[in-house]
Amino acid sequence: MSIRRLLTQGLIVCCLLLSSVPAHAQSSDDQAQTLLQALADSSYADKAGAINDIAKSGDDRARGWLDAFANGKLSRIEKSGQFVIVLENRGRNWTVADALTGEPIGEVSRRDLDSIRINNSLRRDLDGILAVIDLTVKDPARRLTAARALRGSIDDTMAERIGDLLKDEDDSRVRDALKEAIAIHQVQLGDVSAVSALSGSLNSEARSALTAATRSDDPELAAAAKDALKKIRQKLKWNHAAETLYFGLSLGSVLVLAAIGLAITFGVMGVINMAHGELIMLGAYTTWGMQQLLPGQPGLALILAIPAGFLVSALAGIAIERSVIQFLKGRPLETLLATFGISLILQQLVRTVISPLNRTVITPDWMSGSVMINEALSLTLNRLYVIGFALVVFAGLMLIMRKTRLGLEVRAVTQNRAMARAMGIKATRVDILTFALGSGVAGLAGVALSQITNVGPNLGQNYIIDSFMVVVFGGVGNLWGTLVAGLSLGTINQLLEPWAGAVLAKIVVLVFIILFIQKRPRGLFPQKGRAAEG
Amino acid sequence: MNVKRVIKLGLSALAVSASLTATAADLPPIKVGILHSLSGTMAISESTLKDTMLMLIKKQNAEGGLLGRKIEPVVVDPASNWPLFAEKARELLARDKVDVIFGNWTSVSRKSVLPVVEELNGLLFYPVQYEGEESSENVFYTGAAPNQQAIPAVNYLMNEVGVKRWVLAGTDYVYPRTTNKILEAYLKDHGVADSDIMINYTPFGHSNWQSIVADIKKFGNQGKKTAVVSTINGDANVPFYRELANQGVKASDIPVVAFSVGEQELSGIDTKPLVGHLAAWNYFMSVDNDANYDFIDSWINYTGNDNAVTNDPMEAHYIGFNLWVQAVRKAGTTDVDAVKDAIIGVSVPNLTGGYATMMPNHHITKPVLIGEIQDNGQFSVVWQTPSTVAGDAWSDFLPGSRDLISDWRKPLRCGNYNVVEKTCGGKEKVAAN
Numbered sequence: 001m002s003i004r005r006l007l008t009q010g011l012i013v014c015c016l017l018l019s020s021v022p023a024h025a026q027s028s029d030d031q032a033q034t035l036l037q038a039l040a041d042s043s044y045a046d047k048a049g050a051i052n053d054i055a056k057s058g059d060d061r062a063r064g065w066l067d068a069f070a071n072g073k074l075s076r077i078e079k080s081g082q083f084v085i086v087l088e089n090r091g092r093n094w095t096v097a098d099a100l101t102g103e104p105i106g107e108v109s110r111r112d113l114d115s116i117r118i119n120n121s122l123r124r125d126l127d128g129i130l131a132v133i134d135l136t137v138k139d140p141a142r143r144l145t146a147a148r149a150l151r152g153s154i155d156d157t158m159a160e161r162i163g164d165l166l167k168d169e170d171d172s173r174v175r176d177a178l179k180e181a182i183a184i185h186q187v188q189l190g191d192v193s194a195v196s197a198l199s200g201s202l203n204s205e206a207r208s209a210l211t212a213a214t215r216s217d218d219p220e221l222a223a224a225a226k227d228a229l230k231k232i233r234q235k236l237k238w239n240h241a242a243e244t245l246y247f248g249l250s251l252g253s254v255l256v257l258a259a260i261g262l263a264i265t266f267g268v269m270g271v272i273n274m275a276h277g278e279l280i281m282l283g284a285y286t287t288w289g290m291q292q293l294l295p296g297q298p299g300l301a302l303i304l305a306i307p308a309g310f311l312v313s314a315l316a317g318i319a320i321e322r323s324v325i326q327f328l329k330g331r332p333l334e335t336l337l338a339t340f341g342i343s344l345i346l347q348q349l350v351r352t353v354i355s356p357l358n359r360t361v362i363t364p365d366w367m368s369g370s371v372m373i374n375e376a377l378s379l380t381l382n383r384l385y386v387i388g389f390a391l392v393v394f395a396g397l398m399l400i401m402r403k404t405r406l407g408l409e410v411r412a413v414t415q416n417r418a419m420a421r422a423m424g425i426k427a428t429r430v431d432i433l434t435f436a437l438g439s440g441v442a443g444l445a446g447v448a449l450s451q452i453t454n455v456g457p458n459l460g461q462n463y464i465i466d467s468f469m470v471v472v473f474g475g476v477g478n479l480w481g482t483l484v485a486g487l488s489l490g491t492i493n494q495l496l497e498p499w500a501g502a503v504l505a506k507i508v509v510l511v512f513i514i515l516f517i518q519k520r521p522r523g524l525f526p527q528k529g530r531a532a533e534g
Numbered sequence: 535m536n537v538k539r540v541i542k543l544g545l546s547a548l549a550v551s552a553s554l555t556a557t558a559a560d561l562p563p564i565k566v567g568i569l570h571s572l573s574g575t576m577a578i579s580e581s582t583l584k585d586t587m588l589m590l591i592k593k594q595n596a597e598g599g600l601l602g603r604k605i606e607p608v609v610v611d612p613a614s615n616w617p618l619f620a621e622k623a624r625e626l627l628a629r630d631k632v633d634v635i636f637g638n639w640t641s642v643s644r645k646s647v648l649p650v651v652e653e654l655n656g657l658l659f660y661p662v663q664y665e666g667e668e669s670s671e672n673v674f675y676t677g678a679a680p681n682q683q684a685i686p687a688v689n690y691l692m693n694e695v696g697v698k699r700w701v702l703a704g705t706d707y708v709y710p711r712t713t714n715k716i717l718e719a720y721l722k723d724h725g726v727a728d729s730d731i732m733i734n735y736t737p738f739g740h741s742n743w744q745s746i747v748a749d750i751k752k753f754g755n756q757g758k759k760t761a762v763v764s765t766i767n768g769d770a771n772v773p774f775y776r777e778l779a780n781q782g783v784k785a786s787d788i789p790v791v792a793f794s795v796g797e798q799e800l801s802g803i804d805t806k807p808l809v810g811h812l813a814a815w816n817y818f819m820s821v822d823n824d825a826n827y828d829f830i831d832s833w834i835n836y837t838g839n840d841n842a843v844t845n846d847p848m849e850a851h852y853i854g855f856n857l858w859v860q861a862v863r864k865a866g867t868t869d870v871d872a873v874k875d876a877i878i879g880v881s882v883p884n885l886t887g888g889y890a891t892m893m894p895n896h897h898i899t900k901p902v903l904i905g906e907i908q909d910n911g912q913f914s915v916v917w918q919t920p921s922t923v924a925g926d927a928w929s930d931f932l933p934g935s936r937d938l939i940s941d942w943r944k945p946l947r948c949g950n951y952n953v954v955e956k957t958c959g960g961k962e963k964v965a966a967n
Contacts, residue, residue: 044916072809072908089910091840111827119906119916120695120810124786204755212757247744254742348573356577358769362804363776370780380780383744452776453741454769458575462739497745502736503706 029100032059036083036099039069040076040116047122055129063133065099070126074099074116077108084108086115128153132161140171147177152184152205159185184209192221199228202239202375207232239376244494250383252490253390254452256483257445258463259470260394263482264438265317267471268414269431271325272332274339276467277460278346279439282316283309283446284455285350288359299364302447309443316346317439321432343460350457358456367451386448393444394483400437401479410434414477473513475523485524489513563606564599564868566591567626569637569647569658574614575738578769579847580639582798583661584609586848587636589836590855600862608632612643619643620650627654633868634659634858636851641665641708648673655870659858661850663793663815665712669927669940669949671874675897676854676890677847678816679925680716684763686902687791687814688717690917691761692724695789698758699730701750703766706735710765713793717763719931730758740770743777751781754788762790771795775808785810791904796845800911808907816900817849817885818913826885843911853890853898856882861892878943888922895940897925 035057039050051069054062064085068074073086075096084096084105093107118126127149134146154162162178169175180201186194187209195213198206210232213225258280265273287305294301320342328335367385370378401407412420413430421427446459453459470489474481489509496505520526568587570580591605599605608630612619619638626632627650634657638644641664651658651672663678691697702717704710714733721731732753734746754760766774771792778790791812797819800808819830829852834842861877862868881891890898899922905913928935928950937954941947948958 072914089908089912092834114822115914117914117916120786120789120812123810127786204751207755208757210757211755215757243748244745247742247748250744251742351573351577356572356581357798357801358578358772360801360804368780368807370782378782380744380777382776382780452773454772456578456769458578458739458769462741493742494745498749501734502740502746506737 031057032061032100033081033083035059036065036074036076036116037081039074040083040114044117044119044122047118048125051122051126051129061100061102064102066126066130068099069116069118070123070130072115072118075113076116078112078114084113086113124153128158132158135162135165140174143169143171143174144177147174147181151177151181151203152208154181154185180206187213187221187225190216190218190221192218192224195221195224195228199231200235202232202235204375236376239374242373243377244498245491246379246383248491248494249487250380250387250490251494252487253383253387254449255466255470255490256486257386257390257393257448258442259467259474259482259486260390260397260479261438261440261442261445262467263471263474263477263479264397264441265435266468267477267479267482268410269434269438270332270414271435272336272339273320273325273438274336274464275320275343275346275460276442277462277464278343279313279316279442279460280446280449280463281346281350281455281457281460282313283443284361284450284459285354285359285446286312286443287447287450288361288455291362298362299366302364302367302451305447305450306444309447310440311443313443313446314436314440317442318432318436320439321435325435326428326431343464347457347460356457358454361450361455363451382451386452389444389448393441394479397437397441398479406430406433406437469510469513472517473523475525475527477527478523478525481523481525561603563604564601564862565606565608565630565632567623567630567632567635567637568607568609569612569619569622569626569635570639571614572609572611576614576639576643579798580614582845583636583639583847583851585837586833586851587855589832590852592836593832594855594859600859601866601868616640616642616646620646623647623650623656623658624654627651627656633657633870634873636661636854638662639847644673645708657858657870657873659851659854661847661854663846665709666716666927666929667712667932667935669895669942671896671942671947671949672870673896674854674857674877674892675925675927676850676857678900678902679897679927680713680929681926682816682897682900682902682923683793683814684713684717685720685931686919686923687793687812687904688720688763690814690904691763691789691791694917695761696759697761697789698726699732699753699756699760700726701732701734701753701760701762703734703736703746703750703762703764705740705765705767705770706737707767710735710767713765714763716929716931719933723931736766736770738767738770740766741773743774744781747774747777747781747783750788751783754783760788762788764790764792765794766792767794769799771799772803775803775811778811779807785812785906796847797843797911797913798845800907801841801843803911805907805911806909809909811907812904812916813907813913814902814904815846815913816902817846818903818905818915819844820905820908820912820914821886821903823885823887825883825887829885849885853882853884857890857892857898874942875944890922891924893924894943895925895927896942897927899924 035054038053039047042050054065065074068085075084075086077084083099085099086094086096088095093109094113096108097104131146131149134142137143159182162182166175166178180203183194183197184206187198198210210225210229214222216222262276265271286309287302290301290305290308291298324338325335328338363382367382370380372378409425409430412425413427417427470486471482474485493505493509496508500508568584570584571577572581572584588607591607594600594605608626610622610626612622623635626635636659638647638660639662644660648670652670656672658673659676660673661676663683666679700721702714704714718731750762789812791814793814795813796815830844833844834840857877857880860880860882861873865872865876877892878894881889884890886901888901890900892898901922902919903915904917905915908914927940928938930936937952938950939953940949941951950959952959
């Protein structure tokens, strides 16, 4: 271990030298071959030394090799011993390029390739090395990432070098990160004076270092670290509260999305549609289908999937309404059974036609990762988009129901069917359109869910109970009720989860709803007036 | 007279042998029951195992069958419905009179089939890693027992990675609960404090991992190397890993070692954020071995899908089927009792370059491999046991089962023999769960 550490340090030093000296000596291909051979043939423990040698060689291509190695893309052709960089590694034949010349070789059978293996600790070391190199690049954003990555993973040699770099650094954020990195290192060494520099930090590495310091033999250091931690904990409390609220809202928005289509078909029309979950599933599969149609453009496919998912589910909804539900009007029990059957048929249809296996839906780059508010609080992007999407869908539905002719007709038909027909409204047409609208919205939910859960035949099943729960809790027939119910159930669930566990939290929420319905059978926002009796 | 008699006898003997050879050509086929869900939740995992069995049987038939007879697969669909598993097993054994059954995935389905197989004296080959604490005369466990997967994985993390704090995260059912009980006992035996172990259970298909991942992050920020040992089942893993990536938990900071994530599960995920997380199995598709490449090629040809993947339970079926074929050859019959005795000690090659031997406790020897997830959904092996490990039905780390052994050879013939009390525990103790 200590040997490896030593080697890594040496390696970092030479990387630093390497990055600061512009002119590199080009080693011959023979030398390069020997270097790579050493990397390939040594055990994990000795690989650090081999990496060291590669970096020391001063070869221009070294960075490329190390990058490829870090990503598991460096390979050797078994028979010829030629080193290659794998460009495409799916299927039986892989596309490769020569590691020495960079020239593409074409496809090579995976059988004939020996990949040069890397493990987590080597990868961690390599990350540190690459980060130190990145500290000298022009782009301040890259320097910042590199500086942040260095916190908690530097040693004496690096600290010295970073101290030098700090003098020339003009970006204040990079300076702060580097200072923090050095302070963490000093605390790890047992320096009491560095503790104060970390006392306001929300960074997890700083907290780790301080926590470790509280166990130190030096009573002064332990006390100072404890003090600093107390201050940090105070700060963290608010961040954790905000985080929990965000988690709650995000779970809530998923519930709202899944339930809002049901709020129309079940809430407004009174149809108990057990196939609602499968309409969501269809929307998710549409997203997958769009990504298959537009390979390489997952973002565009996702955006196009929004109207497409709506259409597919709406059409499926119309088919269900025309073929089954219209004949079962006013017979809720039969509707329940028939739609449950439809849901099973749709699931098995997907299993047979597409596959029983889950499908990969790619998350576009602009939706992965998170927005950092501060070091302790970051909001995951995919969830943030889903919250936004849920609110937009909700607003859109409210507009349709309140401001359009269709909305007016829907409300008229559900309040008094006979009277509406007498006024010249085509009740059957309104039925079809309403059901299509509710189903289409379920499709939209599917598009959103494809980004946060599995796209498979069982997708819908997981959401159908939650959907009914939200609609009933919010008050049947009330869209606002669905929004409030979804968001509050999500938040309650996330508040309970940390201390009750996921299983118990779900049960507690269900019990809570049962008790609530006992007290107020019509939910949070009961419909009032004559419509409530219908 | 005497001569005539001799000639007569000779003739009749000839006739008999002729008729014998005549019947040998059209002997009834050997029937192999396949009990895997083709619909419902478990179809995602089990339907490929059915295809694996069909492929193996087809290959065996192409090579001339077994004992001069053809093998006929009998496929039934228990539809991911646990009681239906028992019914279908009864149907296979009583109505179709199959000679052997290959099937089941979840432990609960195996537990439901167990009494039927024992009552009707059938043979069941079970191909999936499981929690142990069970031994049946009629069941052969070709998947990993906890000492062939969980314990070596924890050892790897403890000794090679230097992990000091442990998160045991699992789906809420029998396999994770028993495995975590064993692991907890094992960790405490090795001096890990109570406060350094966090145990968390989630329901099947859990998709909202936000607060749990945040908790794991908090737990990992205490200045000691932390790892997650995940017995999270099936596709709940996808949103779990996605949440880990989104919240910035990297494999080099907090590695997750999973016991239920294989190539097939990864084929449904964008694996880029997962690179470096670990899995422990007895087989990986990426193992560099000719037998493995041949198996992959025949699987790709059989499915007609260039991107088809192979996984650990498929290898278990490959081994189980070959063990059974060898045992039938050795016994010269498909009679259950004869095969049960003949199979103990039989060795067949596995796909990782070694041999799998059927032990007297109806478990097999397996190598344990630790692999890191790559960006193409494959694993790269970072560590493996120097030799194969024999499966242990009864864990040495649980108080109730520490003294139990299982040996189905004569004269012991006992699934839970207590080596301290020198008694065979009897049936009631078999179902420890």
